[in-house]
Amino acid sequence: MPNARYTISILSKDSDLIQYIENKRKSIGLSAYIRELIRKDMEKQDTSDLEQIYEYVAKRIKEDGYISPELSAQKVNELIDEQDKDIIKDLF
Template sequence: MPNARYTISILSKDSELIHYIENKRKSVGLSAYIRELIRKDMKNQDISDFEQIYEYVAKRIMENGFISAESGAQKVNEFIDQQDKDIITDLF
């Protein structure tokens, strides 16, 4: 399998990130560093992070009037089904 190549962009306003990456690049291969960060993220991925995102989306749905606040949390759980959660996960 050939190597996959990705390009990332860092905004000029993120000068502290640019400085950090430049220093990191001098001491460690940048590709190896990013691969290790991704591996750590894969191992430490916590489902509760996504649960917080789902709760936020449900709150925004209620605020925008798509469902009434009186319906309560049970209605929100019914409103955001697994397919919606999958879409939200893809966005984040």
């Protein structure tokens, strides 16, 4: 597969960004830096989205009466173990 090419524009008023990017370009290369940022963002987003889903499922379980209403949200979240999280992840 050929390399994908993208063009980005940085406004002249963003001189601090321009200077930072120039420094990065000299030290590790701009393409490598951008790929690293994208990968970190992808990992962060996946984790963040899944955590929100787990919290929603725990909330619904509690609201539907499957768990005692006296339990705190933290305790409800602790009841969802790794196996449950894998099942939830497969559903979404």
